[in-house]
Amino acid sequence: MEPTTTAAPSPDERALHDRALLEEAAKKSGLLWVLAEGQSQSRALWHAWHDGAVVVVGDGAEQPLHGLTAGATATVTVRSKDKWGRLTAWPAEVSELTPQSEGWLGAVEELKGKRLNAPDTDTIGDRWARECRVLRLAPSGPLSEQPGAMSEASHAAAPMESPVTTRRPIPAGLPKLVLKRLRSR
Template sequence: MKKAAIAWVSVGDRPALALWCAPLEGALFVVSGPGEQSAPGLADATGARVTLRGDHGGRIVTWPARVTRVTPGTEAWENAAPLVAAKRLNASGPTADLVTRWAADGCALTRLSPAGDPDAGDRLPDAALAEPPRGAPVVRVTRKPFRLHRVRRR
């Protein structure tokens, strides 16, 4: 878990989402909200299931997680938020500005801590558990390629 950068997190009966995370203090921290990734239901949840995958995409472990929202202004926020912000890739500006923006915009910093026995090794299912791709609003009909000059046919 300490090398994780992406975790598949499912809340309730919703499908799992790939979320950027930062490992810290034996838990995974996830930031979601305006200007950050979307994680519907995670900030208000009490539990979730976390799946970590290896370098080649294969599932290594799945574990139940206790979800705790870290509130701005608390000691937990002051300790965790700057460390998570420092690991945030492609962030614009200094770490302190990012932490301030998270607090001002109402972003949720959630802590996913292990809350039970993981499914690993022999406890993983033998089936692939593959699902068909979900529909997305970004799918559109493709146009014919643009051509600058007329193509003459003989």
């Protein structure tokens, strides 16, 4: 019996596979990283998948959308839901949805379900229309990373500047003190 060989997928099949991968990854992941054009560090954003693109809401009292502007490009990296590591990345075109437009209303409905602990669940859409921007990040090219073709770079980022300090070493006598209290019980 002859071994069977499989033909390489056609470009159309590959594009369909890539599109299915990015869509499924974006739908299942609750968090993604977006590197805006001209920025040096990506930002973690919560999002929703709507009408063939990632939608995010930010600014105002919501997550900051530094560097994301309509007409710009960005790189979207999605993590695996179970392992939390990078699963796929792709270039995206950024567009801002006009408040109360049909696309905006659909995106807001999807985003409402993803927004945890909102202080104004009943009127969140009105607040977003007044104070926030709803952006659409539409895939605009082939995947730049995917299983089997990942970047070797670590992608680790330096921690953001903060006045908070790390814990100092515990005092040398503390373990003895704790053990002494435990023994006396």
